[in-house]
Structures are given as C-alpha cells and as structure tokens.
Amino acid sequence: MMMRRLADIRCFLLDMDGTFYLGEQLLPGSLDFMRYLSHSGRDYLFLTNNSSRSAVFYAEKLTAMGWPAKPQDILTSGEAACLYLARRHRAARVFLLGTPDLEAEFAAHGFTLTADAPDFVVLGFDKTLTYDKLTTACRLIRAGVPFIATHPDINCPTEDGFIPDCGAMTELIAASTGVRPHIIGKPHRDIIDAVLAKTNCPASATAIVGDRLYTDIATGKNAGITSILVLSGETKAADLGSAAVAPDYIFADLGTLRLALAADDQQEERLPVRG
Template sequence: MNNIGGLLIDLDGTLYHGGRMIPGADLLIAALRKAGIPYMFVTNNSSRTPASVAAHLRGMGIEAEPDEVCTSSLAAARYIAEESPEATVAILGEEGLIQACSEAGLTLVAEAPDYVVQGIDRSFTYDSLARASRWVREGAKFVLTNPDLMLPADDGVIPGAGSLGAAIEAASGIPPVVIGKPEAHLIAYAASLLGIKPGEAVVVGDNMRTDISAGVRAGCRTILVLTGLTTRDNLEDYQRLTGVTPDEICEDLAELMGMLGV
C-alpha cells in the first residue's frame, strides 16, 4: 500500500486482547517508528486518559507515548469546544472524559448544561438517568463518546457507553451525536492530530462494524487484520451487515508489516 500519510491503529483486538499482546504488535510499532511512518493509537475507550492507555501498552511491551493516543473522550471534547468554545458541560463519565473536557477549556457544571456528554460511567444511577434526560429534553445537546453496547470483562461482558446512551435517548426522546467508531468524528480527529487529511490516512483494525466502517465513513483507506473479532469464517456476514469492504485484509500483524514494507 503506497502513499500512506499515517496509520490510525485500533487497540483491543488489533494490538492486544485485554492484557495480552497479540504476537507481533511490539515489532510492528517499533518498525513504524524506525521507518518514520506516522501513526496514532485510536480507541473508543472513553474511561482512560491517553497517559493510562500508553502505560497499558508499555506494560505489554509495546512502545507508546500519551501524545500517540487518541480516545473518543478527546474527540468528544474537541467536537464540543469547536462547536461552542464557551459551552458548559455536564459529564456522565470517568477520568478520561473529565480530563479531556477540562483540558479542552470546557466549563463543567452540575446543573443546566449546554451539553450533556456521556461515556462509560460505572457510577451511573437512576438519578443520573433522570437528570441527563431532563437536561436533554430542556435543550442541552447530547453527545455520546462511543456507541459500544457491551464491553468485555473478567466474568463475561458488561454494559458499555452505548447502553447507557440508549437509556438517555429513550427517556429524552432525542438521539445523541455519536463521536466514536463506527461514526467518522473520532477517525477524522485522529487524522488531524497527525496533520493529515482523512484521505491520506489508513485505518487498521479488527472490527468490521467499528474500525473499518468508521474508516470508510471518514474517507480513509482501510486494512482489516484478522487478529480479533473478524475472522475468515464471519467476514462475509460482516460485509453484508455493514455494507463495507476493507481495501486490504491481513491474516496477522506479520503480514501487515510485509504489506507496509517495514
């Protein structure tokens, strides 16, 4: 694949599974650094700060710095700050979202916000739902970091940000602006952090429904790696479901390195 301005690389399922590195992930990132190919780690995870994401990667032996990480929280905060720099924001979320909104210069409030921004929130309560849905009905703009309905956990799966967002939407009657994959906002923002246009970027990921769909919507080229959710057995089903096709498909990260020439 030629004329790559930069790579936008998914994390879970692409470089690791939970706390276990996928074989070749460390070699891939080291080779990209050596070759001088720009890249950004791009994740729907809204709870972690870039520093904690980078630390998680380094703990598995993958070179990473905070400024190489773009989260859905960063993209959500930037979306609001660009649309309304003086906005007040009520946050339903965790450390990553709180830090991102604060650093974007937004004013965090507990009542009558201009925006309700919501991510994964493991302290979410009925009162949270009641307040957030009331604010949205009263005119606050509803921004959802990412639409993931479920997340992997040690004992199976747990509700994700999308499940909480679905409750607020049901109670308010108003759908959110969705920032994370499969929508284009996160990918477009990550490309901007590399100083490139989406058409110059290549999205690398394992998930047809999120990574590849988001890349296509943003106008990027895409590479599907069969290291996680999508496999040869379910690829055709996902293609029919999403209506998209990746530009390239790699069996593993070693094949990806060969395709990139690193």
C-alpha cells in the same frame, strides 16, 4: 474510492484490543510492526472508543507491553468529543456522565462541568453511573440541551464477559427522552476529523487498522480513508461473506501487515522515475 497502495500510507490509526493486544497479552508481530513504522518514517495513532480511561492509562499499558507510548500517541473517543465540542463552543458548560478520567479530560480542555444551565449533555462510558445522573441528564435533554455520546458500543468485552457500555446507556436515555445523541466515536466520521486535525496527515495518506468490521472498517468507509482488517481479534474469515462492509485489505495480524507493507515499500523503490 480506488484502493490505495500500502506504500502510500503515511499514518496508521491502530485499534488496540484485538489488534495490538488481546486483554493483557501482546499479539504476535505487534512490536515488529511498530518498529517498522518508525524505521520507515511513518506516523501512527492508537485509536479507541473506550472513554472510561485516559490516554495516560493506555500509554502506561502499551509501555508495560514493550512499546514506549506517550499520551499524545493515543486518541480516545472522550478526547475526540472534547475536540468536537471545542470547535463549536470553546469553554462550554457541560453536564457530563463519565468516569473521573473523563471528567479530568474535559476539565483539561477548559470545559466547565455543571448541571446548572449547561450547553451540552455528554454521555461517556460511565462506570460511575447513578440514577441521579440519569435523571438530571434526561431532564436537561427534554428541556432541549443538545445530547452528545462519545461512542456507540453497546457492550464492552472484559475477562469476565460483556458489561454494558456507552451505547446501552444511550438506549436507556433515548427511550426515556425520545432524543438520540450525536455520536462521536467509531464508526462515525467525527473521530477521524479529530484525528486528521491532531496528526495533520491527509485522509488520502491515512489508514485505519482494526479487528471489527462494524466499527474499525466502517469508520474507514465513512471517512474515506483506507481500511485494513486484521483477523487477530473479533472478526474471523468466516464472517466476511455476510459482512455489510468490506475492508480494503485483510491480514492475519500486524506481523503479516508489516511484511506486506515492507514488500510494497521495496516495490516502490524499484519503480522507474517518470518525468
């Protein structure tokens, strides 16, 4: 894929932790970048693999940090899983391993949450996971019920260190059943298909911005959209030499991305009209 000019990007998909903020701290240049997107008439969507929280939670967090976000500005892997299933079996019966936030998300999309003859078993980042849930899920999967996971992250970073995430729970179920799930979230293409359906922006004018090579940047490569790495989170410059996937662009943070985007826009305005 030929690298697209920044000026041609009309919709930016933004990772949050490590890209827009770090824990509870806003990262430098984040608000300036968002203001420039609005000023230049561009769209955006915050994109997260975390399916334990709702879009409402993230909208409130971003608003408290200074950016007035609405729930429709955020897409979680949980909502992406709902959109994926709705395209295949609207009003399906689902056995869900998830938090109350994820249960509410699935209910709002019209799914029936039940262990009685479900059409799908769906695993999210379930901080309310119990042995009974695991036993029921494994029994259903062994019986042939399709297995879906919202995202593949093995660990979730917290202020107190890593905690087991959806990917670790997936490995437990796969070891017991011999069945691996269809995964929705980054770096898989299904989450970008959900994004494109939600934004109505073509892939050729969409870019993903994030701090992780193996999720954010790999998503761009898998989905054929522009990938932009920021070095404000997990990935450092020293990691790039041995990386299995390379971003289209690299910037220190969203502030320096804003400067490059503005410069590219100015250059675009100076180009002679052809025709």
